[in-house]
Amino acid sequence: MKRIVVAITGASGSIYGVRLLQVLLSSGMDLQLTISPAATRVFEAELGIDIDLDAFDYRELLTSFGMEMSEDWNNGKLTYHSHKDYSAGIASGSFATDGMVICPCSMGTLGSIANGLSTNLIHRAADVHLKERRKLIIVPRETPLGSIQLGNMKTLSDAGAVIMPAMPGFYHQPKTILDLVDFMVVRVCDQLGVKTDLMNRWGEPE
Numbered sequence: 001m002k003r004i005v006v007a008i009t010g011a012s013g014s015i016y017g018v019r020l021l022q023v024l025l026s027s028g029m030d031l032q033l034t035i036s037p038a039a040t041r042v043f044e045a046e047l048g049i050d051i052d053l054d055a056f057d058y059r060e061l062l063t064s065f066g067m068e069m070s071e072d073w074n075n076g077k078l079t080y081h082s083h084k085d086y087s088a089g090i091a092s093g094s095f096a097t098d099g100m101v102i103c104p105c106s107m108g109t110l111g112s113i114a115n116g117l118s119t120n121l122i123h124r125a126a127d128v129h130l131k132e133r134r135k136l137i138i139v140p141r142e143t144p145l146g147s148i149q150l151g152n153m154k155t156l157s158d159a160g161a162v163i164m165p166a167m168p169g170f171y172h173q174p175k176t177i178l179d180l181v182d183f184m185v186v187r188v189c190d191q192l193g194v195k196t197d198l199m200n201r202w203g204e205p206e
Helices: 014-026 037-047 058-062 071-075 107-114 121-131 147-158 177-192
Strands: 003-008 030-035 077-081 100-105 136-140
Touching (some): 014 077, 014 177, 100 177, 107 147
Parallel strands (some): 030 077
16 A cells, blocks of 8 residues: 655645545555645635634545545545644654655745745655655646746756646546546656546547
């Protein structure tokens, strides 16, 4: 069972993070989840749910856009860590993982990581993955991008992170918003080495 850290921050596009959790759990992953306070405000604005991080129930989050609980989600396991908990295993390089994804990633989070400012567990866990030379995938969702944001992305790319802006393709003939979301989720899973069958790939028969 692969152990993957997932962080959801306060950028628009919270549905990407929620769908990623669903798919990774269904694929039998051991998920270490942390969420920023700003993300809860986006959950409310975009998904219509009020998440209390002090009494967090991941099932409420996973069913937030009309999806019922799936038995497949029991294939994996999920451990939640407060963004303030520096005693969490993911704050240490000795806690082995197979990668980390920040999805979606706000520009504030991206800038903090790029400049080594570990002011919460998300920043610290990302810093750990960089220093340990483990996979760190960052999914920023912002437009337009200024020179500061682009510079921070280059800094992180040079440090070994994979920068994957939330830019879904259209060659798979999407019919719904979820089809567009799944495009990005599949690309993230590809980077993690997690097999999916959520979309038709370019060059493959339908």
